[in-house]
Amino acid sequence: MVLVYAESPGGQLKKAAFEAITYGKKVADLLGVDCAAITLGTNVADAGQLGKYGASKVYNIGSANLDGFDSQLYTKAIADAAGQLGATTVILSHTSTGKSLCGRLAVRMDAGSVSGASGLPTNDGSFKVTKGVFSGKAVATYEINTENKVISLMGNALKPEDTGAEVGVDALGIEVGASALTTAQSKQSGEMVPLPEAELVVSAGRGLKGPENWGMIEELAGILGATTACSRPVADTGWRPHHEHVGQTGVAIRPNLYIAIAISGAIQHLAGVNSSKVIVVINKDPEAPFFKAADYGVVGDAFEVVPRLIEAFKSST
Numbered sequence: 001m002v003l004v005y006a007e008s009p010g011g012q013l014k015k016a017a018f019e020a021i022t023y024g025k026k027v028a029d030l031l032g033v034d035c036a037a038i039t040l041g042t043n044v045a046d047a048g049q050l051g052k053y054g055a056s057k058v059y060n061i062g063s064a065n066l067d068g069f070d071s072q073l074y075t076k077a078i079a080d081a082a083g084q085l086g087a088t089t090v091i092l093s094h095t096s097t098g099k100s101l102c103g104r105l106a107v108r109m110d111a112g113s114v115s116g117a118s119g120l121p122t123n124d125g126s127f128k129v130t131k132g133v134f135s136g137k138a139v140a141t142y143e144i145n146t147e148n149k150v151i152s153l154m155g156n157a158l159k160p161e162d163t164g165a166e167v168g169v170d171a172l173g174i175e176v177g178a179s180a181l182t183t184a185q186s187k188q189s190g191e192m193v194p195l196p197e198a199e200l201v202v203s204a205g206r207g208l209k210g211p212e213n214w215g216m217i218e219e220l221a222g223i224l225g226a227t228t229a230c231s232r233p234v235a236d237t238g239w240r241p242h243h244e245h246v247g248q249t250g251v252a253i254r255p256n257l258y259i260a261i262a263i264s265g266a267i268q269h270l271a272g273v274n275s276s277k278v279i280v281v282i283n284k285d286p287e288a289p290f291f292k293a294a295d296y297g298v299v300g301d302a303f304e305v306v307p308r309l310i311e312a313f314k315s316s317t
C-alpha cells in the first residue's frame with residue numbers, strides 16, 4: 001500500500017495534501033497497490049474528500065497530542081500507521097513539515113528516500129524518482145532499491161486531480177505519547193497563500209528604494225490574488241518580513257507565474273525561483289541578468305510600469 005500523509009494545519013487540509021494524494025495514487029497504480037491517506041490530530045475538516053483525489057481509504061489518528069506539530073511524534077505516528085496498514089511507500093508534501101519528517105521517517109522505516117521529488121517515478125525493473133538539483137539547473141534521477149520508500153513531493157509539481165468520490169474516515173488506534181514541546185507563541189503570517197504553495201507571486205527587490213514603496217506591490221498582488229515575495233537584501237534590511245525572502249538562502253518556490261520587479265537576478269536569487277513556470281521581469285536596466293531567465297521582460301522604471309499594470313488589470317476586471 002502507498003500511504004500519503006495529508007497535512008491539515010489547524011484542521012484544514014492544505015492544497016499540498018491534494019497534490020500529494022494525486023501523486024500517491026499514481027505511484028500506487030505504478031506499483032499495483034492501493035493508495036490510502038492519513039491525517040493527524042482532532043477535528044480534521046472534510047478528510048473524506050481526499051477520496052476524490054485518489055485515496056481509497058482515509059485514516060485518522062485523532063489524538064489531541066497531534067494537534068500541534070512535533071516532528072518526533074508525527075514520525076512515530078506515521079511510521080506506526082504504515083506498519084499497521086502494511087504500507088511500504090509513504091508520500092509526504094515537501095513543506096517545512098514534510099522536510100522535517102522525510103529523513104526521520106526514512107530512518108525509522110529503514111527506507112530509501114527522495115526529498116523534494118519533482119516528477120512521477122518510473123518502475124521498469126527498478127524504481128526511479130527525479131528531482132531538481134544544483135538549484136534547479138539539472139534534474140537527477142534516483143533509484144530506490146529498498147522495499148520501503150519515503151518520498152516528499154515538491155509543491156506545484158503536479159495539479160491535484162479531482163476524479164474520484166469522497167470516502168469515509170476510519171480511526172486508527174495508535175498510541176501517541178505527549179509532546180515534549182510546548183508552543184510559547186504562534187503567529188500567522190497573514191491571509192495570503194504561503195509562498196511554497198502560491199501559484200502567483202509578485203516579488204520586488206532593492207531597486208524599489210525603500211519599504212514605503214511597497215504599496216503598489218501589495219496592490220498588484222491583491223488584484224492578481226498573488227503572494228508577495230522579495231529579494232534577500234530587502235528582507236535583511238527589514239523592508240519586508242524574512243518569510244518573504246526567496247532564493248538560495250530563502251524559500252524555494254515554483255509558482256505558475258513569478259513577477260520580479262526591480263530585482264537584478266543574481267544567481268542566488270534565481271536558485272529559488274527559476275523553477276517558476278512563467279517569469280516576468282520588470283527592470284530599468286536592459287542588461288539586468290534576470291532578463292536571461294525571463295519569459296517576458298519589460299525594460300522600464302517600476303514606478304511607471306507597475307501603476308500602469310495595476311490600471312490595466314483594474315480596467316480588464
Ligand SMILES: Cc1cc2nc3c(=O)[nH]c(=O)nc-3n(C[C@H](O)[C@H](O)[C@H](O)COP(=O)(O)OP(=O)(O)OC[C@H]3O[C@@H](n4cnc5c(N)ncnc54)[C@H](O)[C@@H]3O)c2cc1C
Pocket residue numbers: 204205206207208230231232233234245246247248249250261262263264265266267268269272282283284285288300301302303
Ligand atoms: C551566500 C549568498 C546567498 C544569497 N542568497 C540570496 C537569496 O536567497 N535570495 C536573494 O534574493 N539574494 C541572495 N543573495 C544576494 C544576491 O547575491 C544579490 O545580492 C541580491 O539578490 C540582490 O538583490 P536585488 O536584486 O534586490 O538588489 P540589487 O542587486 O541592488 O538590484 C536592484 C535591481 O533593481 C533595478 N532597478 C533599480 N531601480 C529600478 C527602478 N526604478 N525600476 C526598475 N528596476 C530598477 C536595478 O537595475 C537592479 O537590477 C545571496 C548572496 C550570497 C553571497
